[in-house]
Amino acid sequence: MTNLDQAGGVLTVDLDAIASNWRTLKARVAPVEVAAVVKANAYGVGVTPVVRALGAAGCKTFFVATLDEALEVKAALGAPQRRIFALNPPPARPEAAAAAGIVPVLCTIEQVRAWPAGEPAALKIDTGMSRRGLTSGELDTLAADAALIRGLNLVLVMSHLACAEIPDHPLNERQRTAFAAARARFPTVPGSLANSSGAFLPASYHFDLVRAGAALYGINPTPGRANPMRPVVQLNARIVQVRDVDAGTTVGYGATHRFARPSRVATVAVGYADGYPRSLSNRGFGYIGGVRVPLVGRVSMDLASFDVTDVPAAQLTHEGFIELIGPHVTVDDVADAASTIGYEILTNLGRRYHRRYTGANG
Amino acid sequence: MTNLDQAGGVLTVDLDAIASNWRTLKARVAPVEVAAVVKANAYGVGVTPVVRALGAAGCKTFFVATLDEALEVKAALGAPQRRIFALNPPPARPEAAAAAGIVPVLCTIEQVRAWPAGEPAALKIDTGMSRRGLTSGELDTLAADAALIRGLNLVLVMSHLACAEIPDHPLNERQRTAFAAARARFPTVPGSLANSSGAFLPASYHFDLVRAGAALYGINPTPGRANPMRPVVQLNARIVQVRDVDAGTTVGYGATHRFARPSRVATVAVGYADGYPRSLSNRGFGYIGGVRVPLVGRVSMDLASFDVTDVPAAQLTHEGFIELIGPHVTVDDVADAASTIGYEILTNLGRRYHRRYTGANG
Numbered sequence: 001m002t003n004l005d006q007a008g009g010v011l012t013v014d015l016d017a018i019a020s021n022w023r024t025l026k027a028r029v030a031p032v033e034v035a036a037v038v039k040a041n042a043y044g045v046g047v048t049p050v051v052r053a054l055g056a057a058g059c060k061t062f063f064v065a066t067l068d069e070a071l072e073v074k075a076a077l078g079a080p081q082r083r084i085f086a087l088n089p090p091p092a093r094p095e096a097a098a099a100a101g102i103v104p105v106l107c108t109i110e111q112v113r114a115w116p117a118g119e120p121a122a123l124k125i126d127t128g129m130s131r132r133g134l135t136s137g138e139l140d141t142l143a144a145d146a147a148l149i150r151g152l153n154l155v156l157v158m159s160h161l162a163c164a165e166i167p168d169h170p171l172n173e174r175q176r177t178a179f180a181a182a183r184a185r186f187p188t189v190p191g192s193l194a195n196s197s198g199a200f201l202p203a204s205y206h207f208d209l210v211r212a213g214a215a216l217y218g219i220n221p222t223p224g225r226a227n228p229m230r231p232v233v234q235l236n237a238r239i240v241q242v243r244d245v246d247a248g249t250t251v252g253y254g255a256t257h258r259f260a261r262p263s264r265v266a267t268v269a270v271g272y273a274d275g276y277p278r279s280l281s282n283r284g285f286g287y288i289g290g291v292r293v294p295l296v297g298r299v300s301m302d303l304a305s306f307d308v309t310d311v312p313a314a315q316l317t318h319e320g321f322i323e324l325i326g327p328h329v330t331v332d333d334v335a336d337a338a339s340t341i342g343y344e345i346l347t348n349l350g351r352r353y354h355r356r357y358t359g360a361n362g
Numbered sequence: 363m364t365n366l367d368q369a370g371g372v373l374t375v376d377l378d379a380i381a382s383n384w385r386t387l388k389a390r391v392a393p394v395e396v397a398a399v400v401k402a403n404a405y406g407v408g409v410t411p412v413v414r415a416l417g418a419a420g421c422k423t424f425f426v427a428t429l430d431e432a433l434e435v436k437a438a439l440g441a442p443q444r445r446i447f448a449l450n451p452p453p454a455r456p457e458a459a460a461a462a463g464i465v466p467v468l469c470t471i472e473q474v475r476a477w478p479a480g481e482p483a484a485l486k487i488d489t490g491m492s493r494r495g496l497t498s499g500e501l502d503t504l505a506a507d508a509a510l511i512r513g514l515n516l517v518l519v520m521s522h523l524a525c526a527e528i529p530d531h532p533l534n535e536r537q538r539t540a541f542a543a544a545r546a547r548f549p550t551v552p553g554s555l556a557n558s559s560g561a562f563l564p565a566s567y568h569f570d571l572v573r574a575g576a577a578l579y580g581i582n583p584t585p586g587r588a589n590p591m592r593p594v595v596q597l598n599a600r601i602v603q604v605r606d607v608d609a610g611t612t613v614g615y616g617a618t619h620r621f622a623r624p625s626r627v628a629t630v631a632v633g634y635a636d637g638y639p640r641s642l643s644n645r646g647f648g649y650i651g652g653v654r655v656p657l658v659g660r661v662s663m664d665l666a667s668f669d670v671t672d673v674p675a676a677q678l679t680h681e682g683f684i685e686l687i688g689p690h691v692t693v694d695d696v697a698d699a700a701s702t703i704g705y706e707i708l709t710n711l712g713r714r715y716h717r718r719y720t721g722a723n724g
Contacts, residue, residue: 002430006458008450040635040663041713065631065664066714067368088370088602088631088664096368107603130613130659131629131667132603162615171617240450241469241494251492253524255533267493269427269450273402273709278702279641297492301402301705302427302450305493340640343663347635348710351403352428 007354008269008302009276010236010321013045016359017230019057021216024228029199032206035061035192037213039069039087044275044349045217045233048076049357054216055082063087063211070102085122085156103155107132109141117151123186127159127178127193128171139182154189156209157182164197164205165223176205183207196221200228219342220332227332233346235325235353237268237276237286242308242316251305252297257282259296263309266293268322271302274350276324277338280304284337287328289315369716370631370664371638372598372683375407377415378721379592383578384419386590387561394568396561397423397554399575401431401449406637406711407579407595410438411719416578417444425449425573432464447484447518465517469494471503479513485548489521489540489555490533501544516551518571519544526559526567527585538567545569558583562590581704582694589694595708597687597715599630599638599648604670604678613667614659619644621658625671628655630684633664636712638686639700642666646699649690651677 004010026034036059037043042050051062051073061083064070070086077084085103097104098119105122106112115121126133134142142148159179163169176193183191190208196215198205200222220227243265245251250258251265266288272278276299284295286306293306306322325331331342338345366372388396398421399405404412413424413435423445426432432448439446447465459466460481467484468474477483488495496504504510521541525531538555545553552570558577560567562584582589605627607613612620613627628650634640638661646657648668655668668684687693693704700707 002428006429008428044635065635066370068365068714126605128612128617129615130605130607130611130627131662131665135605162612162617166616169617171612243488243492243497245492249492250490250524250533253491254528255490255524255531265492272706273406273427275710278706300493301709303493344634344640347663348637351713352430 002352002354004354007352008238008240009274009324009350009353010238010356011349011353012234012236012356012358013049014230014232014234014358015049015053017218017232018050018216019053019359021218021229021232022054022057022059022212025196025199025210025212025215029194029203029206029210033061033209034199035059035063035085035209035211036216037063037195037211038073039063039065039213040347043213043217043343044346046355046357047072051076053359061085061209067097067100067102070097071100074100074102105158107134109134109138112142112148112152118153120153120155122156122158123154125157125159125179125182127175127182129160129162131160133159136178136182139185143185154186156192157186157189158192158211161193161195161198161205164195164201165221167201172201172205214343217346218331219346227330231330233325233331233349234323235349236321237270237304237324238321239266239316239319240269240303241267243267250297252281253300254298257297259307261309263307264311265296265305266308266316266322267303267305269303270324270350271300271304273301274352275345275348276304276350277340277345277348279338279340280334284334285329286322286324287326288319288322290328291315292328293322366716369714370600370602371636371686371712371715372600372718373711373715374596374598374718374720375411376592376594376596376720377411379580379594380412380578381415381419381721383580383591383594384416384421384574387558387572387574387577391556391561391565391568391572395423395571397421397425397447397571397573398578399425399557399573400435401425401427401575402709405575405579405705406708408717408719409434413438415721423447423571429459429462429464432459433462436462436464445517467520469496471496471500474504474510474514480515482515482517484518484520485516487519487521487541487544489537489544491522491524493522495521498540498544501547505547516548518554519548519551520554520573523555523557523560523567526557526563527583529563534563534567576705579708580693581708589692593692595687595693595711596685597711598683599632599666599686600683601628601678601681602631602665603629605629612659615662616660619659621669623671625669626673627658627667628670628678628684629665629667631665632686632712633662633666635663636714637707637710638666638712639702639707639710641700641702642696646696647691648684648686649688650681650684652690653677654690655684
């Protein structure tokens with residue numbers, strides 16, 4: 001991380017908003033439990049402060065991708081009564097996870113066989129992602145192996161929705177039915193199917209545990225409808241130069257933008273090496289004091305330029321920063337302009353930003 | 363960084379290739395000096411081993427973006443006779459740079475005024491990027507201020523080409539002419555205009571110092587022609603599950619790929635949170651033992667799937683990894699498929715990879 005006075009970008013993370021989003025989801029699916037997905041450094045916003053804030057809010061179950069991430073969450077929480085599931089246990093060395101009290105999500109028969117008998121584990125079922133988890137045929141194989149079943153201490157059976165953000169997608173109901181059938185083989189084991197968007201599907205999708213990721217961090221789990229979540233992230237980029245240019249001048253690599261009128265350009269010290277995507281070239285925008293400023297030219301590695309001609313000069317001097325994400329520009333806005341999804345914007349948030357955490361645990 | 367046995371991706375950086383690329387550029391522009399641009403963690407590949415390898419090869423001048431990066435390079439080199447230029451000095455606290463012996467690249471009259479008299483500095487001229495640096499008018503203002511000029515200890519006058527990778531772009535010659543005119547105001551100060559692609563423009567573009575970035579890391583500085591640089595980076599992704607699917611099955615979020623024939627899918631533990639761009643969805647590809655395997659469905663946060671139907675089963679088991687960047691897939695190939703440039707692929711290389719350095723300093 002970079003000191004504030006040296007940083008090209010300042011990232012502010014609202015921990016109260018994350019806790020509030022968790023409570024919103026909890027109220028929505030009650031009495032079903034809501035777990036927090038905090039893989040990939042809590043979607044890029046910073047895993048240690050996030051899990052502490054969520055732990056303080058009452059969240060008891062956390063999901064990460066790797067064993068290293070699980071150990072980081074464990075160290076941050078310091079509370080043995082929390083459960084940590086690792087979604088991507090490596091095929092080798094399951095004993096490292098067991099020794100640390102991490103619950104792996106087993107995805108293959110081989111992983112089930114390799115996992116120490118009696119140690120808690122989750123089982124993933126493939127119901128339509130075709131990515132990870134046991135197929136129906138593999139479940140038959142498992143069910144037929146009495147010794148294997150006896151040694152298996154399952155604490156969760158789970159699957160993953162492929163199209164939950166499209167409520168009427170036919171795959172949702174097919175996955176729900178397939179999951180219900182698979183879960184019926186383990187009638188005493190809690191089940192989990194829904195992610196953030198799944199929390200907004202009917203209650204029949206919620207089973208015993210909802211795994212919330214994107215929505216915790218302010219991404220809209222109901223695309224096309226009003227966002228029920230509070231925004232979490234603000235990103236402000238430091239202006240390092242303001243330049244007046246004549247009509248006809250071009251800006252940036254490849255000279256891809258030509259000014260039609262005499263213009264004022266502000267360059268900020270944030271670029272694609274900071275995870276501000278190059279696909280925002282000539283498509284992104286920011287705000288200064290309520291005025292929309294379009295991104296002009298290509299985003300470069302460490303810099304990006306904005307047309308600030310319409311910003312009063314006093315305002316420009318006074319602000320010193322351009323809002324890239326904040327009250328006027330949502331994470332989803334940035335993602336739309338970059339032709340991607342908010343998840344990718346968040347997980348690529350750069351290492352050179354100065355990071356500030358606000359809220360009860362900030 | 364992640365231990366090898368836990369890592370979803372293994373990144374191998376060939377330090378000999380970086381040193382060799384530096385020597386290739388040096389031979390190409392001799393007797394002009396070639397500086398190394400190592401900003402953004404040496405374009406994502408790891409700044410400490412890279413600057414040590416380049417220092418051992420004889421490189422004497424390094425460019426970074428921020429003061430923090432400059433201090434990192436200084437610590438890695440440990441050799442006082444190297445010069446480190448910081449391209450984006452913050453507007454505040456220039457004395458922090460001076461005290462550390464870092465040479466800032468001054469981009470505005472205000473920065474020139476704020477910089478301590480007599481301390482070495484570089485001056486950036488805007489010749490057509492419209493991004494940073496003094497305009498011709500600001501140079502007039504500077505030249506008219508005798509006291510300011512007297513205190514200015516310039517060791518480099520520089521500018522930056524916007525379209526160097528397109529040899530016949532008319533902006534190149536306009537920038538060269540503008541730079542030559544600006545530099546004539548400081549006849550005793552060395553000049554630098556060319557970046558990696560600029561090294562492949564005529565010698566009149568080379569002046570006294572070429573600043574090599576992308577080409578050091580194996581990116582082709584001559585797009586459309588054979589790449590004169592040695593490849594530097596290999597990225598291999600661990601296969602975490604192999605699944606046979608029926609014709610008609612879909613894969614991944616949004617069910618965007620449907621298999622036309624009975625197929626075999628391998629899922630690797632690398633996703634867009636690792637900087638493997640989501641824009642590669644249904645467009646990227648990898649290799650297993652010489653067989654091209656297309657990326658199918660959407661890249662997810664921690665996973666991506668490949669159609670490995672054409673890979674012999676024994677090979678699949680034996681390899682255990684899919685080549686994402688390497689002998690069969692260049693960084694530029696990945697960038698093309700993702701609709702971006704190799705620079706963005708490199709600077710976003712993820713934090714969860716296990717990193718290996720090979721070569722003399724590895």
